[in-house]
Amino acid sequence: MSKKTHVSLTLNGEATEFLCEPRQTLLEVLRDELDLTGSKEGCATGDCGACSVLLDGHVVCACLVLAVETDARSVTTIEGLADGDKLHPLQTAFLEHAALQCGICTPGFLVAAKALLDRNPDPSEYEVRYELAGNLCRCTGYDKIVRAVLAAAATMRDAAPRVRTGTTGT
Amino acid sequence: MEGKDEKISTASTGTGGAERTFKIVGTRPIRHDGIDKVTGRARYGADVSLPGMLHGKVLRSPHAHARILGIDVSRAAALPGVKAIVTGADMPPVKSKTEQSGEGTTNPRHLSDNVLAKEKVLYTGHAVAAVAAASPHVAEEALALIEVRYEVLPPVLDVRAAMRPDAPILHAGLRTQGLEPASDAQTNTASVVRFERGDLAAAFAKADVVVEREFDTAMVHQGYIEPHNAVAQVNADGQATVWVSTQGPFEVRHFCAEILAMPLSQIRVVPAEIGGGFGGKTTIYLEPLAIMLARKAGRPVKLVMSRAEVLRATGPTSGSHIRLKMGATNDGKIVAADATLAYEAGAFPGSPVWAGAMCLLAPYDIETLRIEGFDVVVNRPKTAAYRAPGASNAAFAAESVVDELAAKLGIDPIELRRRNGAREGTPTPAGPRHKRIGLLEVLDAAQAAPHAAAPLGVPGSATAAHDGSGANGAASVKRRGRGFAVGFWFNAGLQSSATIAINPDGTASLVTGSPDIGGTRTSCAMIAAEELGISVDHVRPSVADTDSVGHTDVTGGSRVTMATGLAVYEAAQDVKRQLCRRAATLWKIAPEQVSFADGHTVAAGGEHPPLSLAALGAKLSRTGGPVVGRATVNAQRATGAAFAATMVDVEVDLETGKVDILRCTTIQDAGRAIHPAYVEGQMQGGTAQGIGWALNEEYVYDPEGNLLNAGFLDYRMPVALDLPMIDTVIVEVPNPGHPYGVRGVGEVSIVPPPGAVANAIAAATGVRMTELPISPPRLLAALHAAGVHATAAAR
């Protein structure tokens, strides 16, 4: 066993550290060392998105990131989506729209959808499908997932604080 | 009074609950396990972790067909961190016999040989040994140190090649069942099934129009996103506990006991949450390995498959070759049908050819027919159930031919199906008559759906889900067409158990043994809530292990909401009977004076105000003790078969052969939709799988029998951008055998799409595709052969 590396990062908003071998992926460390089993392994080749996490705000496949690469970085997993017991609007929308059946792909979709809406608060159906094409679902045929994401986007837009700018202002 | 089988309402009034007004059934509550699943807290099999747990890996055959001459594990055993190794030699001998299981049959000897090869390996990926070690990486290194000596044999990979007299033989002792006269010849054909009635030659002679086609469908996989897993712990006294993502904890217990020669009582199976199954997780692969390794190592062992292992070594469904000839008279009556189906069973017998043969023409009233089906072994993984197993292959053939008949007769395709549509009393191809079914209602709903009247739109223009390619003269390069098909599935009954305990606050704890793949925890809770007159939030459903609930058959066969729901219904009746007796005790009146209505026990005569469950709950202990209702059912007689239809619009790029799905509607008779959102979900999911089956999914082998596309990159399942919204129409023709009229909904939606897609492509291009998948190179070659080209202008 090769000498372990010490990694310090911000994980779901908290300063966290762990030891790992260089060959361990972020997904392995999350699941096997940190007991954050919400991110799932579906393929280990970056083709299914079930392991999606945010790395410095960008959605990535944790199975294709070595844990050592996350030193001094910020990682958000499904476990960090809700605010305590307050669900994220995406999580609520998935429940209300029955956008999950077996639920195995759901964490990956929620993280990827959050990244999408953080960047594009008013996506079209086409844009939602395009941005989430890296997340495979075999149960739903994607219909209710897409509806839930669009609904959450609308909810989040309605709730967004109005920002007064210095010039025209709104 | 205890033990007397009195009922407040019968299980079946014969109306399927048509007279009832439901308060909860038909609504869309948030599922009880929903928050756990959207927060990542839900524990699936691979999430289970135990103290001291080891990690297992499986060594798999690199050869498609070979004799195992010897296995040397000594170098692997010496690797630091390796704690246990097992091979086929560690397994007890098992008798070869055929038993019913789920919607098919199993042979425990074959199951054992599939779990770990004994004398021969029969497909690349066939398990040969398993290792438990301190980390998954060490286990993997250990695999490389196991030496296996093989005598490589020629493989046979194709069903027609396997049926030839000179084909390599997989099982020396296999003889074809169902042959008359019986044959003692070595063969790869495990069995023949035949249905026939009437004089075929005479009937075809009467036909004005005859269509005869041959179809080929490729082997496809269920494609669940969660790979197989199992965690086992064996105590010093030999008691084994297995945590596993499975559709059938009792099946797992039974199969493991059988092939490991353990008493049933020594195995407890705890169903973890399950990440999809579609039939593929109704059998065993890793569970016995986990038990054997845990026993040897004296520590818990976890095994999880990689995606490549899932595709290479777990049951896909059969590829098939189908020849179908149908004849009709000019008035649109189908008068004769002659079908031959050959299905790949994979390495061991047991393809779903018999179900394919039963379903092929089940939507139609055909007096004269002959259907023959062959179950053929080939050097591919052993097939397992996949959502209405066998029916999609068959319907692809039947719905294509029916469509061609319609075109030749000049009759609308839906109308032709209506004219020949099966109804109550129509004999099925296998003989028994249809019970009350909803095919005609499904056809009516299809014709009334908004999709049916919607224009196809201009080729090349954008839709909500499809960005179109307005440039490049798209209108001349693309063609649009609409296709339609129907499908049938008989739906299983099987056995289920349920208990309902009333808590002191009047809430109910519901325990069943049916793993929840798609929201059935909640549909069962809704049934309990409906019967008990409480809110669905006040029912706490749980899925219990094999020690904690009565025998319950698989979550599969479209049976959970129907059959487990029936057990829940009956358990609720038991609860109500008991509550009435308790109220009678409290009120000091005769039990016959008490009835149950609207969540309350009611005294005849109105002398006492009715008592709610909450009020009664507090008083249970002084009226006789806790109230626990229970029921077990064998739901065979309660089943209701289901029909579905798919309407699909496609756009074909004439220059590349690419097919895009523009619009899709799925129509299905659910009998009664308990939770419509989850019924819609089943319909949409099956439709998506059927579309993948039609367009791009297939197993690709090299001549040596290596699976070339053992990953999600090249095993091409639909991604979000490949599908539009899938509109759903739920038809409700109540199943008279069930108190709520429920028909199974989980499977039939996968049956019509391949035929519907092929029909849409035919409508768009005039080209009839008879091979699945209709991948772009195949379609382009067919377009060329038919002389269909983009017009030169505006190119």
Add this chain to the structure above:
Amino acid sequence: MHEIQYSAPSSVAEAVGLLAASEVVRVLGGGTDLLIQLRAGTSQARHLIDVKRIAELDVLAFDATHGLRIGAAVACHRLAADPVVRATYPGLVEATTLIGSTQIQSRATIAGNLCNGSPAADTTPALIALGAVCELAGPNGRREIPAESFVLAPGRTALAPGELLVAIRVPPPAAKSADCYQRFIPRNEMDIAVVGVGAAITLNGERCTAARVVLGAVGPTPLLASEAAQALVGTTLDDAALARAAEAAMHAARPISDMRAPAAYRREITGVLTRRVVAEAARRARGRA
């Protein structure tokens, strides 16, 4: 995965030093190809040199004089996120947005896509069409080679032992020129290109004065189809010219049959895509000053 060593140097010099000192070493960019290869055993690398902490390699910069500089650590998504890059090099951006999924594009680097040397790489044809240049650094200092000379064979590049790719430079586009990249895949996303075509067209008035047509996934390396380009130069890019270019491209293609497509199909689609890509590049060029 076998055991590996991991280093994250903070300078090019340090990286070059580590490359020289290690046996069986690979540069780690986005890892979206390398980690898969390590797990599958197709890469035997024992030491990974992560270049993402080298500031110089993280630069994505454009100016009208020097063009676009893509540091080797720049991930695909950054190109599409930059409106100027999007407007100036739409074909290159198209290529980066077609690779895999959003998750892959968050990590995969353009440099890595090039260095992986896959015949079906998406950015390589787009870069070659634009006349991109690769800047390398090694024990003997820095050197440059044109992108079309970088990939030598499937999985093999012109990098000498101890060298790493430091940046890719894309020249500023000439007036009235534009690029386009399209590929054919059987689904709508997530597939490896069955055929990819990148083209860059320069117009003077109505006439094409320069063209580059590059074919991907139809040969052991991306192919610069010079005869296809010649069929366009001097023409008004009418249907006949496009048809001739398509014909030439089909001749230049050297496709194989594999599980993704038969060779004959690939050859035919090469012609179809060449026509479509050149037509779109021309349309874009016409819309430019």
